[in-house]
Amino acid sequence: MQTTAVARIVYLVEQDPASGKSAVALGLAELLSRAVPRLGVFRPVVPAFPDPLLTLLQERYGIMKEPAALYGVTAAEAAAELAAGHGEELVGLVVERFRAVAPEFDAVVVIGTDADDDLSFNARLANEFGAVVVPVVTAPTPSDVDNAARQAYHALVDLDVTVAAVIVNKTAGPVPPPELPVPCYTIPHVATIGAPTVAEVADQLGATVITATEAALGRDVHDYVVGAAQVPALLSHLTENALLITPGDRADLLVAAGAAHASGLMPLAGIVLTIGIAPDPTALRLFERLNPGLAVLSVPGASYETIAASTRVEHRLGMANPRKVEAALGAFESNVDVAALASALELTRSSRVTPLMFEYDLIERARADRRRLVLPEGTEDRILRAADILLRRGVVDLTLLGAPDAVAAKARDLGVDVSGAAVVDPLTSPLRDEFAVAYARFRAHKGVSFDLAWDVVADVSYFGTLMVQLGHADGMVSGATHTTAATIRPAFEIIKTVPDVSVASSVFFMLLPDRVLVYGDCAVNPDPTAEQLADIALSSAATAARFGVTPRVAMLSYSTGTSGAGADVNKVATATELVRSRRPDLPVEGPIQYDAAIDPAVAATKLPDSPVAGQATVFVFPDLNTGNNTYKAVQRSAGAVAVGPVMQGLNKPVNDLSRGATVKDIVNTVAITAIQAGSHG
Structure with a gap:
């Protein structure tokens, strides 16, 4: 059962097309996702379909709806309705589509229309949706922040909407937020968030890739430099993460730029060769031998028309570039008091942990x-x-x-x-x-x-x-x-083990679609004794509690209760009694089969009076063979995410990664290790 408050609808309004609304929408979605099991997103009007921002939010937060259900109309459809004088019909259509999907979520982030003259339209929809509003504005200089925030707040209040908070985004460095009747936050400009990648510039220019790795195409472009002078002049004008645009016959500049980057003198984004001239083969080989990790592109146009086209490229946040997503979240979370904002949005955390x-x-x-x-x-x-x-x-x-x-x-x-x-x-x-x-x-x-x-x-x-x-x-x-x-x-x-623990062990957090389970030990101890099994159970219960999982411990075996006999069953029975004697307050059951531990219907038949059967959260396996195979079977067959192994029982935290660990796995494991370090004092 979940105990969330009434579904919250947060409507994001952008009063400047360049305010970085997508990054703020991502930050709000991240905040809401921590409080509710079912997060939704909705765009009343999408610029086009499919919409990169909707796709990002849908995939990142596991929103299981058809993409077409998450928006009202396209910009072209909205323009046609307005041109025909059907403004009220347009509002009615958008509201109808929103109400069809909103009840399926516990909270919804609504991303308002992009045009700066749509404030009344957004305010009308916010009221029709029953939403609180968060305006996003920018300020050209620090001295403009106060005025921009106040104007945004009062303009919306005058339209009878409820403003929950104001965000001034992309400020020129850290700026104290002004005092308003609602929370106000300022987020400094982070160049990497809005900077296009080399791949995006190449796509915009229709460039031919002469040489590049995937990483090279993913580099951010923060500046543009036209190379036309001699090498010393070029080197003095290069800027960090700039895209060098130079004629294809300037082999000297190609090699010089590659050397500057490879040596660490000046990190660049990449190189674009213009006027359709292929680089000198010898110079290109030398460039590649420098191994600078830079992309070299070729375009038919001249340098200045190329730079003009390049500067019009804008990056849109998307799943294809997780680094920019994390940069956006980092900027939001470093400058927004998320606890205070959650309170302003009247969010109540769910008792169910997804x-x-x-x-x-x-x-x-x-x-x-x-x-x-x-x-x-x-x-x-x-x-x-x-x-x-x-x-x-x-x-x-x-x-x-x-x-x-x-x-x-x-x-x-x-x-x-x-x-x-x-x-x-x-x-x-x-x-x-x-x-x-x-x-x-x-x-x-x-x-x-x-x-x-x-x-x-x-x-x-x-x-x-x-x-x-x-x-x-x-x-x-x-x-x-x-x-x-x-x-x-x-x-x-x-480092060695903590006192009174005979053996270090490990657990996996198994992230199933509707719950989090703890499996131990699946990585360290091949055949633990009864005493060691009891230590593993106690350590696993403590780890579960430390990470917000209420421990109900199932000591697993191939039989339940007294239905079986044998050395393996006796070991589990002995371990169970040791756990009960050392932690009388801890709910523990064993020996118990996996189905009786996890399925209430089976538990009702096999152990009807057990406080653990059918609702176990911590599963202790009798040996490594059983545990390792089970966690992998559940991971593959149930689509579970396995976080771990997480070491336990050591005096200080050291955790081992799988050699197939993804970047996300590493981030999670580092966070777990940091939390363990905090509990070690």
Whole structure:
């Protein structure tokens, strides 16, 4: 059962076509998605169909409706109705389409029309929808912020709508918001959000790609530079993340630009060669040998007409570029008091935790108690992409391990920004001596000398683990390229398990469509004893509670209650009694079969009086073979998202990634590790 308040409808009004409404809509959707299980979006008028913004919101937030149900009319249809004098009929049609879909959601973000002369139309629809309104405005200078915010507020109040908050977007740097009768927030301009990618410019120009990787085409274009002078003059005029536009016969400028980028002198976005001249083959080979990670495009037009066409390209947020989505969310969340805004929108959090709510709660909790995490695989593509997201959204402070030049070069190749992270090379770090002394002390009983320790701590996994143990970091996440053993062994040697826990173990958070379950242990212990199984159950229950899942523990076996016998069943029965003796307050049932643990109908037959059967949330498997196969079967057959493995039972948090981990998996695991670090104090 869910206990949400009445469905909230938030109507976003843009009073300036360049205000960045899409980024604010994304931020509002993110906020609402944390509070309600069923989030909806609606556009009264879409510029065209399909609409990139609707597609982004629908896919990101799992809105299971046909796209055509999420808008009223297209801009062309609206124009035709208005030209025919059918204004009231247009309003009626849009309202009818909205009311047909709104009852299926607990909250709806409505994205108003784009035209700046549509304020009355948007106000009318907001009232017809029963919505509160959030206007989005811009201000050319900091001194204009106060006036822009007040005008937006009073213009809407004069139209008898309820204004919930005012957002002044894309300000020139941090600007204090003015005082209004409602919350007001200012969001500084973030160049990467609205900057087109090289691929978008290429598409607009109809350019031919001469050489490029996917990462090179995804780079942001922040500026445009026409190259016509000699090399020294060009180098003095290059700007960061600029697209160089130069005639195709200027081989000298092609090579010079590639060298400037590859050396780190000036990171560029890419190069466009004009007037249809192919680059000199020898110069192009030299350019490619520099491996700058830049795209080279060719167009038939002249340089100045090319730059004029390029500057008209605008980026639209979409699923194809998650980096920009995360940048937009980072800007919103860093400058908007989301708790206060949720209160202004009168949101009541649902007691039901959906997978989407669980994942976004991780980010919110980690950001609220920001911790220092170390990522040993500092030159791995997915790690750097995840670091970019984590830093943009202010989730954690990061240390990346690796040679600084190598990390910087890889980040440039990928077009990501990790400048906010510390970069430490274990081979040259001044901490190496301190860590060698400490490791030799920790392993003295194994005969480890300082000289041996000096070599061991140069390994990134050992170095990162020692950073955690000695207080230079609060937690570590590794395993994107390293084996589980390489990640976990140093933790067992150095950090060790908490008192009264005989064994470290792991859980997966299984994000099913309508709930979050906890599975343990599916990654570490092959055949735990009854005592170890009890420890795994207690650790798993504590982990579940820490992350908002009410623990009801099922100790799984191939029989339920006293229906079976044998060594395996007896082990589970003994473990269950140990859990009950150590935690009498914890709901636990065992031995119990999986179907009786999760299905109320089966539970009613097999264990009708059990407080756990049919409603278990924590599933403890008798051995690794059973657990690992079950989590993968559920993951594949039920379409569940498996977050983990999350290590538990260690004195300080170290978590292992699957070597097939996605960027999203890494972001989630880092957030989990940061939350664990907070609970460790």
